[in-house]
Amino acid sequence: MANLQLTDDVPAVADDGVWLTCIECGESFAPFEEVRYTCDDCDGLLEARYADLPTFDEFEGEGVWRYSAALPFEEGVSLPEGHTPLHRVPRLEEEVGVRSLRVKHEGMNPTGSFKDRGMTVGVRVAQEVGVGRLACASTGNTSAALAAYGARGGMETLVLLPAGKVAAGKIAQAALHKARILEVDGNFDECLDIVQDLADRGEAYLLNSLNPFRLEGQKTIGLEIMEEHYEDYGEYPDRIVLPVGNAGNTAALYKCFRELVKAGEITEEQVPKLTGAQAEGAAPMVEAIEEGNDETRRWEEVETRATAIRIGNPVNAPKALPGIRETGGTAVAVSDEEITEAQRDLAGEGVGVEPASAASIAGLRKLRDRGVIEDDESVVCLTTGHLLKDPDAAAEAGNDPEPVDNSTEAVLDLLGEN
Numbered sequence: 001m002a003n004l005q006l007t008d009d010v011p012a013v014a015d016d017g018v019w020l021t022c023i024e025c026g027e028s029f030a031p032f033e034e035v036r037y038t039c040d041d042c043d044g045l046l047e048a049r050y051a052d053l054p055t056f057d058e059f060e061g062e063g064v065w066r067y068s069a070a071l072p073f074e075e076g077v078s079l080p081e082g083h084t085p086l087h088r089v090p091r092l093e094e095e096v097g098v099r100s101l102r103v104k105h106e107g108m109n110p111t112g113s114f115k116d117r118g119m120t121v122g123v124r125v126a127q128e129v130g131v132g133r134l135a136c137a138s139t140g141n142t143s144a145a146l147a148a149y150g151a152r153g154g155m156e157t158l159v160l161l162p163a164g165k166v167a168a169g170k171i172a173q174a175a176l177h178k179a180r181i182l183e184v185d186g187n188f189d190e191c192l193d194i195v196q197d198l199a200d201r202g203e204a205y206l207l208n209s210l211n212p213f214r215l216e217g218q219k220t221i222g223l224e225i226m227e228e229h230y231e232d233y234g235e236y237p238d239r240i241v242l243p244v245g246n247a248g249n250t251a252a253l254y255k256c257f258r259e260l261v262k263a264g265e266i267t268e269e270q271v272p273k274l275t276g277a278q279a280e281g282a283a284p285m286v287e288a289i290e291e292g293n294d295e296t297r298r299w300e301e302v303e304t305r306a307t308a309i310r311i312g313n314p315v316n317a318p319k320a321l322p323g324i325r326e327t328g329g330t331a332v333a334v335s336d337e338e339i340t341e342a343q344r345d346l347a348g349e350g351v352g353v354e355p356a357s358a359a360s361i362a363g364l365r366k367l368r369d370r371g372v373i374e375d376d377e378s379v380v381c382l383t384t385g386h387l388l389k390d391p392d393a394a395a396e397a398g399n400d401p402e403p404v405d406n407s408t409e410a411v412l413d414l415l416g417e418n
């Protein structure tokens with residue numbers, strides 16, 4: 001079982017108070033001397049650790065780098081990212097029936113997804129370790145973010161995508177930001193296998209969420225939610241519901257909360273319950289939570305309209321499963337129809353999201369129906385990507401254009417006003 005306890009011991013390999021620890025065997029490594037993504041000894045996942053953890057009053061400025069005191073660097077390759085809206089959605093709040101409901105819309109980042117938060121830190125680390133070629137496997141948004149941040153940093157970028165399974169907006173971004181795009185006849189998990197091989201052979205710097213520094217950037221989602229919710233309500237949210245693919249965000253949020261507890265900023269009781277939502281056709285995390293397993297089973301066949309979470313082998317499960325369990329959260333599977341309905345309902349509040357993002361609202365609704373989430377809870381749903389990422393899904397879910405003759409009379413006829 002993974003050990004995610006933060007300790008006070010600073011190992012000799014620490015560089016300026018930062019090091020990497022293997023969550024399986026506890027071995028520590030220097031953070032930037034060599035390139036590594038997993039433990040040399042046991043291949044376990046690595047986590048960035050700090051000698052000093054900041055308190056809220058040490059944060060200043062806006063966006064991801066507001067939280068530099070909680071990150072390995074003071075600044076990075078920035079577009080800039082973070083500082084996303086925490087929308088109020090009064091009609092949904094009323095319909096779902098919770099004390100409060102807010103939507104943290106990560107689609108408002110520069111390339112339209114939360115991946116930008118991870119990339120600004122990850123690309124900074126790539127510069128530190130001196131690797132010029134960046135690579136990732138992607139269901140789309142990671143490739144868009146990698147391409148943009150790589151371009152900004154003047155670096156070469158390579159992305160591997162599952163052919164035919166990436167939404168149009170995301171490929172367009174990767175293409176225009178000058179990534180070299182390789183379409184693999186396979187699913188996301190198979191693309192990731194290949195990119196990991198390339199990275200192991202020293203051909204590229206891997207910027208999937210297996211990279212522990214990407215999760216450091218994504219942890220700022222949690223810091224923003226906590227600060228803003230406290231400002232608005234005088235308390236932290238009871239629960240955060242989020243879409244889960246590789247479970248990087250789930251892992252990153254749990255790390256955020258462990259660090260806040262360790263720094264004495266919040267108590268264990270104030271940690272929001274991490275609640276994951278997956279598509280029924282790609283739900284290995286839900287399966288592991290429901291069956292009480294310490295590991296996920298790799299699903300070889302996955303399918304869902306929510307292509308961003310069409311993932312059968314969530315690499316961050318060893319970090320994320322304890323996060324869901326220890327915080328008192330849960331995981332839920334939702335159908336593609338439920339996802340589309342939630343996407344429409346969010347759009348009806350003016351919040352435009354891609355299908356995967358709507359899984360959080362669909363999951364909240366289902367857990368309310370089941371009585372798992374109670375009516376006195378304050379909930380934040382994370383929406384991970386922008387509506388325009390997947391224009392085809394939006395067009396399909398939305399109203400159909402109506403052809404009309406070229407005259408005011410014809411328009412009025414159609415509106416039934418004549």
Ligand SMILES: *Cc1c(COP(=O)(O)O)cnc(C)c1O
Nearest residue numbers: 141245246247248249308384385
């Ligand atoms: C990457 C992504 C996810 C999945 O996030 P994980 O951290 O891998 O669980 C969900 N939604 C969107 C829109 C994404 O781009």
Ligand SMILES: [Zn+2]
Nearest residue numbers: 022025039042
């Ligand atoms: Zn190890």
